[in-house]
């Protein structure tokens with residue numbers, strides 16, 4: 750997959766937007782030519798290495814100095830809640846608190862189902878003292894985030910705007926995601942009427958994406974085809990609406 754993403758980034762500006770913390774995503778992906786938006790888009794940084802697409806397009810060969818951290822004031826409180834929750838979760842076998850820098854994930858995938866309600870109550874009880882944090886639910890995970898109007902959609906908007914691509918008829922953004930939190934980014938593209946969202950799912954789902962791919966292997970195939978024969982990409986994606 751890494752080679753496929755590297756190939757895309759050689760031709761097009763490419764970003765990874767994730768709920769995980771930016772450093773962790775970078776350590777998985779290890780591609781310096783990408784933009785990274787970690788912590789659900791609350792931590793955005795430009796590439797540290799210039800990509801080929803820039804000089805192919807005759808653009809400046811400076812690496813882009815993009816940096817956006819709209820939730821820095823929450824760092825101390827997130828750390829405090831991380832420590833509190835880590836201590837509380839010790840009594841629930843299988844529970845795991847992940848520090849994603851500007852947000853936290855409490856994973857209960859490995860917790861006995863009979864304990865899920867108790868875990869939820871513990872987390873909610875801790876958050877009662879922190880009205881500026883909110884709680885959302887993902888796949889066997891509870892996510893704690895600052896109560897600010899910023900999500901993956903805002904991160905996408907920020908990147909398109911700061912790179913000068915928003916609203917341009919000659920720029921076609923493609924956002925691919927498999928998580929509920931990716932819906933905010935699909936909505937942004939739909940509302941802008943620019944580009945498309947592609948949901949990765951094996952099953953039909955209610956979504957703001959316009960197309961779907963079934964699994965990561967198809968995403969990889971899409972990336973590879975996209976570099977070689979991007980006029981034929983319609984073969985690989987399923988149109989939703």
Ligand SMILES: O=P(O)(O)OC[C@H]1O[C@H](O[C@H]2O[C@H](CO)[C@@H](O)[C@H](O)[C@H]2O)[C@H](O)[C@@H](O)[C@@H]1O
Pocket residue numbers: 766767768769847849854856858887888889890892927928930
């Ligand atoms: O925004 P994403 O890059 O799609 O990340 C969403 C969450 O990913 C991670 O959780 C997911 O993987 C876990 C196993 O590694 C799994 O147990 C969980 O159910 C998945 O949601 C990550 O740990 C979370 O912090 C991210 O929010």
